[in-house]
Amino acid sequence: MIAARFARPARFVQTLLLSLGFILISAAQAAPSQTPGFYRINIGNFTVTALHDGRTQIPQRLFHGQDNSVIRLLLARAFLPITRDLNTSVNAYLVQMGRHLVLIDAGGGNCLGPGLGQLHNNIRAAGYSPDTVDMVLMTHLHSDHACGLVDDEGKMAFPKATLWVTKDEASHWLSRDDTGQNNDHAAFKIARLSIAPYITAKKFKTFNAGETLLPGLVSVATPGHTPGHVSFLFTSGEHSLFIWGDIVHNHAVQLSRPDISIEFDHDQQQAIATRQEILDQVAQKRTLVAGAHLPFPGIGHIRAETGNSATYQWVPIEFGQEALGAAAAK
Ligand SMILES: [Zn+2]
Helix, strand or coil: CHHHHHHHHHHHHHHHHHHHHHHHHHHHHHCCCCCCCEEEEEECCEEEEEEEEEEEEECHHHEECCCHHHHHHHHHHCCCCCCCCEEEEEEEEEEEECCEEEEECCCCCCCCCCCCCCHHHHHHHCCCCHHHCCEEECCCCCHHHHHHHECCCCCECCCCCEEEEEHHHHHHHHHCCCCCCCCCHHHHHHHHHHHHHHHHCCCEEEECCCCEEECCEEEEECCCCCCCCEEEEEEECCEEEEECCCCCCCHHHHCCCCCCEECCCCCHHHHHHHHHHHHHHHHHHCCCEECCCCCCCCEEEEEEECCEEEEEEEEECCCCCCCCCHHHHC
């Protein structure tokens, strides 16, 4: 009798606990996997917002110039998995320069699977709108940088922006007759489709690497990865930031061994020479750098290893850290 009297409340409590458990499990399952990917830093009077487009994977076999055992050793030293493809961040950078809102690269859009294409959501999460970007500067026209120039219908994803590409890069992707079925064919098609609506709208401009594009914004030739690959140096007062595109595809591998190239390099030897030169310069000058494939937000410094000026380490900026340009060396 007593047992029967408590049987019902016990069942009630049991049901309640099961329901609560279900709600908690559902809540856990519904939780977003990550926070919006943006990170802000001031460079003098400029406001730089790093934007995470997502992640992609690079198979280890695409790194050239060293035995795979060397690659695995370098990954192990950086506490990265040695038996898997390499996780690679795809970053873009939005720079507020007075009345100009300048975007460096546009991410992978919908070309490279669900891991990429978050750029536009993160622009909005950072408090901006793609409609207010007035200049898009491309480091180069590979799909992980250019596909985000257009929306799902192939229209301009930055409708008020003028698109800027180096003359060498434009001539490589636009002038060459590439109607065949070689490996580059898909890349040419994607590059052309990504910039086509800007050309139609007369919002496409070319420049020579080395030109000053705005006060405080100078382009710097960094060829090799593609023929017209370019980087950008932003300077405001005593602070600067060098945004370098695809100088490095994996910090653990190519900072320790800058002579390791990647399959995607148009000219492997030129890409290696450019990487060595740029790493040497930014390490010596203590220049703050940002890279499209450095771990998000991809902003930090390059330090030469003690006793070996040809080997480097990545030193990421700390959250909330103020700008540390060349001035820090004084
Ligand atoms: Zn890239």
